[in-house]
Amino acid sequence: xxxxxxxxxxxxxxxxxxxxxxxxxxxxxxxxxxxxxxxxxxxxxxxxxxxxxxxxxxxxxxxxxxxxxxxxxxxxxxxxxxxxxxxxxxxxxxxxxxxxxxxxxxxxxxxxxxxxxxxxxxxxxxxxxxxxxxxxxxxxxxxxxxxxxxxxxxxxxxxxxxxxxxxxxxxxxxxxxxxxxxxxxxxxxxxxxxxxxxxxxxxxxxxxxxxxxxxxxxxxxxxxxxxxxxxxxxxxxxxxxxxxxxxxxxxxxxxxxxxxxxxxxxxxxxxxxxxxxxxxxxxxxxxxxxxxxxxxxxxxxxxxxxxxxxxxxxxxxxxxxxxxxx
Numbered sequence: 346x347x348x349x350x351x352x353x354x355x356x357x358x359x360x361x362x363x364x365x366x367x368x369x370x371x372x373x374x375x376x377x378x379x380x381x382x383x384x385x386x387x388x389x390x391x392x393x394x395x396x397x398x399x400x401x402x403x404x405x406x407x408x409x410x411x412x413x414x415x416x417x418x419x420x421x422x423x424x425x426x427x428x429x430x431x432x433x434x435x436x437x438x439x440x441x442x443x444x445x446x447x448x449x450x451x452x453x454x455x456x457x458x459x460x461x462x463x464x465x466x467x468x469x470x471x472x473x474x475x476x477x478x479x480x481x482x483x484x485x486x487x488x489x490x491x492x493x494x495x496x497x498x499x500x501x502x503x504x505x506x507x508x509x510x511x512x513x514x515x516x517x518x519x520x521x522x523x524x525x526x527x528x529x530x531x532x533x534x535x536x537x538x539x540x541x542x543x544x545x546x547x548x549x550x551x552x553x554x555x556x557x558x559x560x561x562x563x564x565x566x567x568x569x570x571x572x573x574x575x576x577x578x579x580x581x582x583x584x585x586x587x588x589x590x591x592x593x594x595x596x597x598x599x600x601x602x603x604x605x606x607x608x609x610x611x612x613x614x615x616x617x618x619x620x621x622x623x624x625x626x627x628x629x630x631x632x633x634x635x636x637x638x639x640x641x642x643x644x645x646x647x648x649x650x651x652x653x654x655x656x657x658x659x660x661x662x663x664x665x666x667x668x669x670x671x
Contacts, residue, residue: 546653
């Protein structure tokens with residue numbers, strides 16, 4: 346009898362010791378539940394808890410205790426005391442304007458980054474035939490601002506020549522041309538131009554034009570575009586008379602990349618009206634030297650159908666210049 350009671354006592358002790366172990370979930374289940382709790386996904390957590398309790402029903406209480414302990418610990422860590430919360434709210438209410446300025450700054454920088462700027466400066470010498478044959482100095486500047494579907498180009502050119510301390514050539518040409526693309530190849534343009542060349546018979550000539558253009562070739566190695574539209578020209582002649590006429594403008598621009606370092610370009614335009622016509626053509630051959638520096642050999646032809654008395658209708662200019670792009 347004594348032996349039986351002893352055996353039963355030992356068995357009771359073993360069962361009492363084994364009961365807590367059986368009530369605990371396996372380590373893998375505990376880690377899985379902890380990961381689901383930290384993820385913040387309530388639907389996912391409910392699925393994990395349901396299947397964990399189905400697989401280990403004896404550990405259901407331990408699983409609930411783990412969840413309750415985690416939520417209690419999380420609420421204790423995340424809930425700040427009332428004074429601290431008041432301070433945070435007060436501080437958050439102050440920097441409203443700086444936050445708005447900071448959010449507007451990236452938008453402004455993005456808009457600025459969308460505008461692409463480029464240009465080139467040109468300086469060298471020329472030789473001419475026609476009304477003022479000889480050699481002189483040539484300078485030019487070109488600037489372009491381009492967006493996603495618009496572009497504005499500025500162009501300036503000056504030729505100056507003296508012979509025996511006498512100015513025999515003084516030609517200036519400035520233009521601004523905005524255009525807007527309405528599809529991948531078509532665009533509308535505006536053009537404003539100023540010219541001065543008293544050896545061609547005018548002190549000043551102003552031209553304004555607008556119309557449509559089309560780009561036939563848009564590749565990196567070959568570009569071809571044409572444009573045409575009506576124009577208005579106002580000319581102050583060297584005779585003291587002024588002319589104001591409505592004309593038509595047509596022009597073509599060609600750029601060909603012959604080799605990685607050599608390119609050929611042609612820009613030609615024609616103004617035609619009832620009283621006089623002007624044809625202007627510039628062909629240029631560029632050769633890259635170092636970096637953004639290149640050498641340019643160009644040939645310009647300008648034809649005036651009605652030149653001033655004693656003037657030749659055609660001037661040609663050969664230029665050899667250095668060009669720096671930026």
